[in-house]
Amino acid sequence: MSSHLPIAGLLLACLLSGAAPSALAQDAAAPEAPLAEAVYAPATGDAWVDRQLADINRYAERYPDAFLDELMRYGGARRAYAAALLNEQQWPAGDIYFACVWGKVSGLGCRELVRARSRLPQGSWADVLASLPEKPQNTQWRALRHAIVASFDHWERPIELDALLRSQLGDREQRRQMRAEERDAR
Known part of the structure; x- marks a missing residue:
């Protein structure tokens, strides 16, 4: 039952805020995008x-x-x-x-x-x-x-x-x- 608590909490937050679950998931994923862009790889061969x-x-x-x-x-x-x-x-x-x-x-x-x-x-x-x-x-x-x-x-x-x-x-x-x-x- 404890493994369902995060999902239940997310659904409850969605219902209370009026937001769709997919919108919250997008917001949570948003901070990761800039990190991917910030990777520096000069690839000199050394x-x-x-x-x-x-x-x-x-x-x-x-x-x-x-x-x-x-x-x-x-x-x-x-x-x-x-x-x-x-x-x-x-x-x-x-x-x-x-x-x-x-x-x-x-x-x-x-x-x-x-x-x-x-x-x-x-x-x-x-x-x-x-x-x-x-x-x-x-x-x-x-x-x-x-x-x-x-x-x-x-x-x-x-x-x-x-x-x-x-x-x-x-x-x-x-x-x-x-x-x-x-x-x-x-």
Whole structure:
């Protein structure tokens, strides 16, 4: 009998409110729709990169100026261009980051990657990279992954490195010491 109480309660609520049961069911389902739209899946072909790009979205939502400064200083992007993509074109920050940093490490530039992405609006980033004249190289993926780690370090944002990145870059304190030594050597 207790399993019928939620149904009985719903029917009683319908009768008292004058609403049809289907209307209440639609209202209850409504909050789920925006969640489905909010799923970000860059599909670069590298799951670690995809997770970091999703986190970059969250960071840029809260700190858009720091995000734009990072792209300008280290991603080879003009600030006004990146800001227009973010604010006017409503591009996800992770996509802007990927386009600009990949543009830098590949030598194509941010705008060329944005154009390539715009030609394949329903495609994944893996599709976009496959459409480029030169196929992605391992050195470019490594440079992108290192740039992501450096950005998270600049932002003092936690990041979990996979085994390969840990062996290449060490922990955050080791990276800080290495950067300090590089600055002192100049």
